Amino acid sequence: MARRSTERGGSSESRASREPPLSPEEQARALCLRLLTGTPRTRKQLADAMRKREIPDEVAEHVLERFQDVGLIDDQAFANSWVESRHRGRGLARRALAQELRHRGVDAELVNEAVGLLDHDQEEQTARELVARRLPGTRGLDRDKRIRRLAGMLARKGYSEGLALRVVRDALTAEGQEADSGDEPWD
Structure with a gap:
């Protein structure tokens, strides 16, 4: 294998071998800092990353505690x-x-x-906005299919069945379609 020459004349392999290897704590600290640079992470995500790199648990725990103490992990x-x-x-x-x-x-x-920071009114308002955005795209469909599609979209986003059906039926009624509460559309 050919060695790359560096600007100072030595090979990169020989220079790397002259630098002392990082201690496990230095590796853990460097890994955490690198991961936290891009996006916030949870303590568990950082612990999992260190475990994957085979950093000893006691070292990882020490570094995580220190990062938490200084506010880098919250x-x-x-x-x-x-x-x-x-x-x-x-x-x-x-x-x-x-x-x-x-x-x-x-x-x-x-x-x-x-x-708990999200209140019920805010959640319902968001559901209504989501349905209002999707409603025009369902205009060519029959009423039951519209209800299924719109309520299904809300369900996939975590809204309860009751809230989803109420919001969808309200939107359809406001649009001028009668959305009677007869058969359940979830079949």
Whole structure:
């Protein structure tokens, strides 16, 4: 294998061998800083990344504690920011947001606090806005199919069946179509 020459005349392999290898703590710190540079991360996400790199658990725990002490890791701030961003940007309901946060390793108590920041009125208003955006695209379909599609879209975003059906039927009624509450459209 050919060696690359560096500007100072030595090969990159020989220069790398002259630098002492990083200690596990230095590796852990560098990894955490690199991961936190791009986007906020949860404590669990950082711990998983260090475990994948085979950094000893006690070293990882020490680095995570230190980062948490200085405020570089804050799962509560992460959860609050995540809820606001994903609710505004994607229209996700509390149930879907809670699931995403749990998947990222946020503690259940912190998840409940973060999703509790969304009130029912705000969630319902977001559902109404989502339906209003999608409603015109369903105009050529029959009433039951429109209800299924629009309520299904809301369900995939984490809205309850009751809220989804109420919002969709209200929107169809406002549009001038009668949306009677007869047969359940979920078949």
